[in-house]
Amino acid sequence: MARILVVEDDQDLNNAYCIILRHDGHEVANAFDGREALEQLKDFTPDLILLDLLMPVMGGLEFMQQWGKLGSSSEAKVLIFTNMENSPEVVEAYKLGAHRCIIKSWTAPHNLSKVVNDSLRSSPDVKKGKSPRPKTPAR
């Protein structure tokens, strides 16, 4: 079991990822943009962050830059979600420390579970942290 933060502006996809990851037994927090994600990180220490790049208010790259500036000692891995493979944004994300890039439209639930598990397997031991703030999709 791991602690995973899902950051995705599309409500349907955000909801789906939370269902899949909770089904796999993980503790999941979610946010709909980078600013909300930074807020979540005050109370929730994830082992893994699933991060969409193109989001309103604060996108994935800006989130990574701001998170880096906070000087957090977190060792959470960042998996980038995008539909823009080969884009300069993905290249920049890797430079900012992203672990891996997942193409949203090609990723079925079982693939998501596999990618998450593969990434966690190489992570340090799961840390105990605070509980996530509950978040319901805004409609």
Added chain:
Amino acid sequence: MPRMPGNEPPFSGLSSSVLTSHGQRAEDEALFTSIGDGAIATDAFGRITRVNPAAQQLLGYTEEELVGSWLPKKLVSVTAEDKPINLIDRPITRAFLTGKPISEKIYYRRKDGQKIALALNASPIILKGRPVGAIEVFRDITKEKEIDRMKSEFISLASHQLRTPLSAIKTYTHMLSDGYLGKLTAAQKKSLGTIISASDRMNELISTLLNITRMESGAIEVAPKRLRMDKIAEDVIKELALVAKNKSIDLSSAVKGKGDPCIKSDPLIVKEVMTNLVSNAIKYTPEGGQVRLRIRPRAANVVVDIIDSGWGIPKYSQDQVFSKFFRAQNIIKRETTGTGLGLYLVKGLIDALGGRIWFVSDEENGTIFSFSLPRDAVPPKPNEQAKYL
């Protein structure tokens, strides 16, 4: 030619050779002045000798400000990021190095300091077999660059906008099918399978269309990295294993020979090419057939063969295989899906990587598609600046 009465030349006191020479010069001058694109000529020392009105207007200088000055210093050529380009890399210098016209898109700094995007052609001026100067002809492509930028932005946006709803379709149908939201009947699962398959095809089509648009507008960016061709082949095989298994097709890869399978190229593009070709091979091979990838390292490049025992390509269709929208007749009857865009895209991507693609096929024995990629995709560095001058 006999002179007609009433057609006496105006300066009848001058000799005819002088008159002809004057007339010729006036004509040349009118010709140079009338060129709609900017034109600048230099002498053998690089000094500007002539500038036409279009060039003056594009660069913001008067004729007096330009004529007599040394062109490379007066007209600074810069990159899109405003960095000056080395003199030895400028089109005019390369025109002298090669003896041939050089065409390029560049930026010049205008008199007001702004940079202007130009499509420029630089040529040596040859008189009796000897170079005596150069001529640059150029036109403003600011609007074209803006259109290219808008196209790239549209492609990125369309990619995201089209794929987001598809992501949701794929994710939820899979969740339903895999039991994340409760148990389903067999019939429900089968229907979901149909939706999944259709959304996969739509996704593939969007991907292909967007890649082709990028390719045709020159927006494919090659990001070279050191990669192993055999490793990419293994990844492709893993991803397509299920599709092959569903048709009981034996899918495998191997390296032939002891050479190094590493090259420097763009791994995402190489994988796209291999996936396309292997996917085609599986699609166009009947059940129970074979598809093999063979990696052949050679001295200057690595060759990849995709060998199938499929239906083959009829001889009369083979010269159109890489054309847009082409699908062979023998295939259309058996496999109605397919856009005819895959091989057109693959060829474009191979060209972008500096490689070559070819095939051998007949309807009895199947097809071998082969492509080669150079060991080093990085373009050669420009000559060192002549810094001793």
Added chain:
Amino acid sequence: MPALPNYSLYEGVVRITRVYLGPAAGRFIDRQVENHLHKAPAELTPADLMVLIDWLKISVSHLTEDSEIVEEYVSELHKLADEQAKPKRGKGKS
């Protein structure tokens, strides 16, 4: 009869050019010879050099504004061509 390889002339041209262009000289001369004379650099003859000088002069004139340096460079090349064009004396002539 094809010209024998004339390494000393080619090397001389590169040596002189290196004074003005630095380490890029070799590649610069190679490209000029291949593109304008359509032969291998080492096959350069004194007659070829006279043709090549025109191209070297105009190329270098677009790399430096200092026409004195260009003339100096060209003058050195002319000297080399003249030296190479002189018939060589054999040893032990009777």
